[in-house]
Amino acid sequence: MAIHLENVGIAVRDLDEAVAFFTDLGLTEVGRDTVSGEWADTAVGLDGNHAKIAMLQTPDGDGRLELFEYLHPDAIETEPTLPNEIGMHRVAFSVDDLEESLAIAARHGCHPLRGVANYRDVYRLTYLRGPSGILVMLAEDLTRS
Numbered sequence: 001m002a003i004h005l006e007n008v009g010i011a012v013r014d015l016d017e018a019v020a021f022f023t024d025l026g027l028t029e030v031g032r033d034t035v036s037g038e039w040a041d042t043a044v045g046l047d048g049n050h051a052k053i054a055m056l057q058t059p060d061g062d063g064r065l066e067l068f069e070y071l072h073p074d075a076i077e078t079e080p081t082l083p084n085e086i087g088m089h090r091v092a093f094s095v096d097d098l099e100e101s102l103a104i105a106a107r108h109g110c111h112p113l114r115g116v117a118n119y120r121d122v123y124r125l126t127y128l129r130g131p132s133g134i135l136v137m138l139a140e141d142l143t144r145s
Contacts, residue, residue: 015032015068026059108131
């Protein structure tokens with residue numbers, strides 16, 4: 001059986017804010033839509049499912065994020081996920097320049113949870129809170145020179 005990761009879906013409070021953050025980091029917006037109807041209720045398992053969505057992809061075309069803002073039913077606020085909680089956890093990106101990526105994130109009010117770490121002189125990496133409290137990992141490969 002063949003399998004391919006299609007995308008990672010993330011519910012957000014404000015679709016425009018989340019799209020701005022991820023496109024500033026370097027993803028490309030591929031499209032937007034509003035979804036609702038019986039097919040959406042069935043697929044998602046929510047009656048009256050109605051959401052605005054945006055599909056983003058990485059420059060290489062291999063990674064995709066589907067961001068969605070619920071119009072109905074009402075979105076449910078939860079506490080931001082902690083790094084050690086079970087379940088959907090974070091989205092991770094390789095970046096060419098960690099400092100530049102952190103400057104972009106800072107313009108959106110997003111900063112490292114603690115700081116930037118060095119993993120065995122292979123990666124410089126950090127976790128930060130993106131829009132809607134999304135955990136985002138940014139990693140710069142130090143072996144690429």
